[in-house]
Amino acid sequence: MASQAKLNVLMCGTGEYTTGWTGSGASKSDKKIGVVGLTLFDLRRLGKVDHLSMVGVNGGKFPAIREHLAQNIGNVYKDMDLSFDAFPEEGKVDPDAYKAAIDKLSPGDAVIIFTPDSTHYPIAIYAIRKGIHVLVTKPATQLLSHHNELIDAARENNVVCFVEHHKRFDPVYSDAKARASTLGEFNFFNAWMSQPKSQLETFRAWAGRDSDISYYLSSHHIDICCWILQDIAVPTRVVASAATGIATSEPYNCVPQTEDTITLLVDWQSIKSPKHKGTGVYTASWTAPLKAGIHSAQHWYYMGEKGDITVDQAHRGYDVTVDDTGKTWYNPFYMKYSPSESGHFDGQRGYGYISIEKFIDAARSVNSGASKPAEYDTHGLPTIANTVLTTAILNAGRISLDEKRPVGIAKDGDRWILQ
Template sequence: MAGTLKNLNVLMCGTGEYTTGWTGSGASKSDKKIGVVALTLFDLRRLGKVDQLGMVGVNGSKFPAIRQHLDENIGNVYKDFDLSFDAFPDENKVDPEAYKEAIDKLAAGDAVIIFTPDSTHYPIAIYAIERGIHVLVTKPATQLLSHHNALIEAAKKHNVVCFVEHHKRYDPVYSDAKARAKTLGEFNFFNSWMSQPKSQLETFRAWAGKDSDISYYLSSHHIDICCWILQDIAVPTRVVASAAAGIATSEPYNCVPQTEDTITLLVDWQSIKSSKHRGTAVYTASWTAPLKAGVHTLQHWYYMGEKGDINIDQAHRGYDLTFDDTGKSWVNPFYMKYSPSESGHFDGQRGYGYISIEKFVDAARSVNAGLSQPSDYDAHGLPTIANTVLTTAILNAGRISLDEKRPVGIKRDGDQWILE
């Protein structure tokens, strides 16, 4: 018999910019100065959806500075926040596998939210799922299609919610565009651009080029949006990748020799309903954009269908500010709202960065109460692990194409997608 909704215990895996707004060199200089994950969970606890919180990193010595940062920039800004959380590992320890100890302290039905370097997503997610823990993992879910398929099977076996944090699906403009694309007939062409300033190479120097690349990190956003739009229209069949290099590996960034600056994936799409209709998609991402472009993330895409097109510029939303010291900047109030409400409380519940986390918390609580099944959410257009498999297939194929200098095929083999 279905029970009542109980508050969810959540472990945050990762202590960096997106979780806390804190980087190794201090508070982030990006548009996420006080983070997204911890702030959202503190608010969901205030609103009665979340209970106990934990946070796990690799180096426990960071936690005093993180707690001070959260106290100063969240506790002193918003009313009625409980900022308490359990920290792993201990302050005097460095332990790359501290996530195991932290997850072992959870109970089945609790949740983890994973914002760690791309190469660590799979081992953390599979460890949690096999213990009956619900998982929200940032994009890319995994770097290998085989790992993504393994997470799909494990989540099904253990009957847990596993979502990928593709928050762009909750952007009101993108979700409106998806609905309108359904009226445009067969797919013909898609082109996306996403970039961040060269300063990100300093933020990500510890892993840039070693553990992941700019395509996994940034193109995952728009590849997922394209896959989401084309969910019942077309499937990808072939990927060819090309990369520019030379900036990230030079002064002052000095990233490892294999680090690319800008990566482009050219993808063939085959119509599901019509053998004669094929489409082309071009996805480009860069982390060597100019430093003072007035926006942290430049992002736009173009979609052309049989009966019309869609053109979206999500960097310039018709809303710009000018400051004497920094010049003109374009802002995005739809993602996270950091200014307090009239009563002094956090007021960002309508931002799509917040909604993305809240949807996962709501789903996990509903499954725990017996009110829904994890598989129900596959039919809702939400970024479940099952609904995002083609995004990983394209990204993985792109990496193989760069490394092996060849086209890579994508095809269905029984109930799984595989690479050729």
């Protein structure tokens, strides 16, 4: 096997998912010490990652972030090297700092993007054109046209570009996908995902301005549905509806165009049978109750020609009740934060970790010549090419809300377009 060098990685975005630190301090969600940074620090300990850097907009946040990481990672797990270069410098505010950070990289290095939805495309395309491998959080882009451009750019520059749809690596979801393939033609899919109203405080800077709850949350289950149906059916039409009034009122006071709950109704057409059509209903909300005991309520139902599947990812038979806070349902299948018996980080089997490690492994494999980027499109992994219909549905939903009309999805040659 070809020797695989360690990978240098730039983390774009310094917020909750990367560090566990938000604009108002340490996160109060289930990601109190983040996912991306913690995973990369551990992958460096395990010899897969080498030099790390991190870029945000405001360099003034880094002293607090470093202290937060030292206290909650360095003081909790053994042998964690938390060093990283920071962009922009302390005291500077620069929305384009990602360019300077990417310019410091070399072809074959990697970028992991966890920034507001509207910034995914410019950061990803800038990195790809410099020969950098990219992992971008969902939604990959807000516009289908941008998603198509990333597909083309990744192929032209011979780099890996994955979308961080980590739920594909949840053992329940992946097993359900396999079972769905035995149920014949698709008939109906219904998905619900919500987070508590406190998220409106975390995301106040961009909620309703740069993105919406459908892009942010429904992207998870829409991708799962597209993944299940990738050889069974294709989407043809989207109609969207939204509930409003909570996010724009006290105490959240989000911008007037902020929706509370968005539902997308999607028509699906069987690939093999003209008479078989299906319906998908995808709902997401960030105005759920504050003390529901779970951070993300999430469940879905799939009905095929020969059977159905019901998945509740929020309640997995594991709950803890505490006098002060009441009952809480935990999901260690996602990220396990408790240390191992030796005192090291012990979450390598969590699907939040696996999603990032799969990308790191792919990039290192391509760099060594052991594989080619196009090969991953055939593996069922969330590559930029394999996730295009998720963006098509989300983009169509946004247009449907804004223009109050159904939006068609069609294929023009080998490219998906909206009508």
